[in-house]
Amino acid sequence: MVKRGQAAQARSRQGRGPVNGDLDGGSDLRSGGASAVGAVNSHEDLVKLLTEEFARADASLRELQARADRAGGTRLPRATCADMLAGRRFPKKAVMMAFLRACRVPEQQLPAWERAWERVRIAHLSTAAPTEPDHTVAIDRAAHQGPMPDTVVPPASHRRRRTPLLVLAMLSVLAISAAIVAGGLWGRPRTITDDGRAFGPGGSSRFTVSVDPANTGVRLIRLLDANVPQQRAAITVNGAPAGEWKPLLGSAGWGYQSADLPARLTAGRSSLTIVNTFVSSLWDFNEFRYVVQHQINGAWSTADTVDIGPGHTDSEAAHDYHITGQTFRGSRTFSYSEAGESIE
Incomplete structure (x- = not known):
C-alpha cells in the first residue's frame, strides 16, 4: 500500500503546479483594490471579486x-453567502459589506465596494426598463432578489395585468439560469501558470521583507502546490521562533495558506528576515x-510580495x-473553478 501511494504521489507531482491567481506582484494583494473594484459594472464582475476575497480570507x-x-x-448566514458567491442571488448591500468585513478587507477599500454595488444595482434596474411603476416591483423581485422598496399596491386598473407579467418574468429568469448552467458560467475553469521552488528534509528557505514599523501584526500568505499533502515547516522571524506552516490535506491544484506572526516579533521593525x-x-515543501x-490602525493591507521561481x-x-536542499524548480499549470459550492 505504501508503494502504491508513493507511485500515485509521484504521478501527481509530475503534473503539479500552483497558480498565481490574482496575487498580482503589485502594491495590493486583494483584487478588491480601488482599480479592480472601480472596473466592476456587472453582476458577474462583482461575484468574481467577492469569490476571490473569500479565497484570500482563508476561512x-x-x-x-x-x-x-x-x-x-x-x-451573515452561510446559505446566503453561498448563494451570493455562486451568483445565484444579487446580495443586499448590508450583507455584502458584512461579508467583506468578515473577510477582513481594509475599511478604506469599502467605499469603492459600495459604489460598485450601486452601479451593478442600477444596471439591473435599467435592463428591466418597465413602463409602469407596479411592474417595476414585480420584475425586480423575481429577477434580482435584492433589496426591495416597500410593497407597492398597484391601481385597480392594473391589478389584473400584474400576475401574467410576473409569471413571464419568472419564466425568463428560469430560462436565463438554465442557459448559465448549461454554459458553465457558475463553475468556469481558469488555467493559470506560475513558477516556484521546493525543498526537502534538511532544507529551508530564507527571505527578507519590508513592513511598516507601526504594525501591530504581520501575516504571511503562501501560494503553494496543494497536490503535495502534509507540508509542514517551522517559521522564524529574525532568528526567533514564530510558529509554523501547519500540514494540510492534499488537494488537486493550487492552494493558499496564511500564518500570522507574533506582534512582539514584528512591531517597531521595518524589515523581517523570514x-x-x-x-x-x-x-x-513548496x-x-x-x-x-x-x-496598521486595525486595518490589514499589503506590505510586500516575494515572487519565487526561476522566472x-x-x-x-x-x-x-x-x-x-532544493528538490524542485520550474513552472506548473492548473485549472480551477472561479466559483461553486465547494469553496467552503
Missing part, C-alpha cells in the same frame, strides 16, 4: 458567519509566492531569497 463560511456574529450588526525550515511532508500583509530571480534578489 470557511462558518467562520465568516461567526466573525459577523461577534461584530454585531448584519448577520526562515522556513522543513519539518515533514509526503514529498517536500513555495511559489509570499504576500506579506501588515496591520522571477529579480524578485528573489530584491528580497535576498536563498534556498537549501
Whole structure:
C-alpha cells in the first residue's frame, strides 16, 4: 500500500503546479483594490471579486458567519453567502459589506465596494426598463432578489395585468439560469501558470521583507502546490521562533495558506528576515509566492510580495531569497473553478 501511494504521489507531482491567481506582484494583494473594484459594472464582475476575497480570507463560511456574529450588526448566514458567491442571488448591500468585513478587507477599500454595488444595482434596474411603476416591483423581485422598496399596491386598473407579467418574468429568469448552467458560467475553469521552488528534509528557505514599523501584526500568505499533502515547516522571524506552516490535506491544484506572526516579533521593525525550515511532508515543501500583509490602525493591507521561481530571480534578489536542499524548480499549470459550492 505504501508503494502504491508513493507511485500515485509521484504521478501527481509530475503534473503539479500552483497558480498565481490574482496575487498580482503589485502594491495590493486583494483584487478588491480601488482599480479592480472601480472596473466592476456587472453582476458577474462583482461575484468574481467577492469569490476571490473569500479565497484570500482563508476561512470557511462558518467562520465568516461567526466573525459577523461577534461584530454585531448584519448577520451573515452561510446559505446566503453561498448563494451570493455562486451568483445565484444579487446580495443586499448590508450583507455584502458584512461579508467583506468578515473577510477582513481594509475599511478604506469599502467605499469603492459600495459604489460598485450601486452601479451593478442600477444596471439591473435599467435592463428591466418597465413602463409602469407596479411592474417595476414585480420584475425586480423575481429577477434580482435584492433589496426591495416597500410593497407597492398597484391601481385597480392594473391589478389584473400584474400576475401574467410576473409569471413571464419568472419564466425568463428560469430560462436565463438554465442557459448559465448549461454554459458553465457558475463553475468556469481558469488555467493559470506560475513558477516556484521546493525543498526537502534538511532544507529551508530564507527571505527578507519590508513592513511598516507601526504594525501591530504581520501575516504571511503562501501560494503553494496543494497536490503535495502534509507540508509542514517551522517559521522564524529574525532568528526567533514564530510558529509554523501547519500540514494540510492534499488537494488537486493550487492552494493558499496564511500564518500570522507574533506582534512582539514584528512591531517597531521595518524589515523581517523570514526562515522556513522543513519539518515533514509526503514529498517536500513548496513555495511559489509570499504576500506579506501588515496591520496598521486595525486595518490589514499589503506590505510586500516575494515572487519565487526561476522566472522571477529579480524578485528573489530584491528580497535576498536563498534556498537549501532544493528538490524542485520550474513552472506548473492548473485549472480551477472561479466559483461553486465547494469553496467552503
